[in-house]
Amino acid sequence: MAYDLEEQEKIDALKAWWDRHGTLSTAIVLAVAIGLAGWRGWQWYETHTAGQAMGYYEALESAAGQSGDDAVARIKAASTALRTDYATSGYTARGILLAASALEQRNDLEGARDQLEWLARDASDPALQAVARLRLAGVLLSLQQYDAALDQLKGTPPVGFAALYHDRRGDVLAAQGQRDQAMEAWRQALDSLGGDPAAQVVQLKIDALNGA
Template identity: 70%
Template sequence: MAYDLEEQEKLDALKAWWERYGTLSMVLVLAVVVAFAGWRGWQWYASHQASQAMGYYEALETAASQSGEDSVARIKAASTALRDDYPGSGYTARGVLVAAWALQSQKDLDGAREQLEWLVRDSQSPALQAVARLRLAGVLLAQQQYEPALAQVQDKVPTGFAGLYADRRGDILAALGRLDQATEAWHEALTAFGADPAAQIVQLKIDALNGA
């Protein structure tokens, strides 16, 4: 097929461009395709992981609503699976709190303590760490581990937890027989709670301590 001079010039320019940029263009196209495939693969993986974690969380909730040794075993198994296989899932920290609550309600304080200690160490869930520290202090108090309990609520009080931490600190100090310090902590709790109904409970503790 014969080409006129203008068409030949266009073909020559196209060939020259391809010789110069053709390989780079193919590499860029391939990179885009690979990146897109990787992104879609990651989406599938993340969705699959979330689905699996949700399944364990739901199993844990079901076990937590029951009682008995079989329930305890299933709670611990589901929590272990979440912690070991899906530590970054949003279901894991919440599941550990559910597990701790359920184990404590079934008088397995060592089991509850182990769950909460894991969550206190879990830097991926700072909001729930604050809850875990408060509840861990309660478990340790029940185990008469007063000094470790006090350490959980003594320093680095999270924002929004001043009243709850001070109240628990008062409970622990009262158990230690340090009554003046307990009263001081409870007064701190009253100030932090303000008009919150929880303040009434704290006031009852102060009144009981003072024989009112």
């Protein structure tokens, strides 16, 4: 087909533009397409991963409501899978706390300790770490590992946990026979609690120790 001079100039200009920018334009389009595919793939992966983590959490939850050695084995297996393969999932921290509670109820204190040590070390949420350390101190108290329990409670208590940390420290010190230090820790707990009804429980501990 023959083109007039004006049309030919437009065609030549388009060819010249393509020679200069065609490769870059193709690369940009390709990058956008790959980025979109990657984003969709990541969405699928996140959804798929969350679904698998939820499955392990539900299996753990089911096993926690049952009794026997088989239930304990399934609790630990589900917990291990969550910790190993889905450490950043929102289901994992919940699962670890549930596993620790279930094992502690079955008097498997070393098993509960293992769960809580992982959470205290690896949880990305400071509040979850604070809960894990508090509960771990309680497990260590039950194991009569008093110095290790106090290590979990040392330093300034996390925000919102002052009363709980002081109270647990008092429990550990009392178990060690350090009466004065225990009283001081419980008084600090009372100061943090203010008019909270839980203060009555701490006061009972003080009264009991005073009467001993």
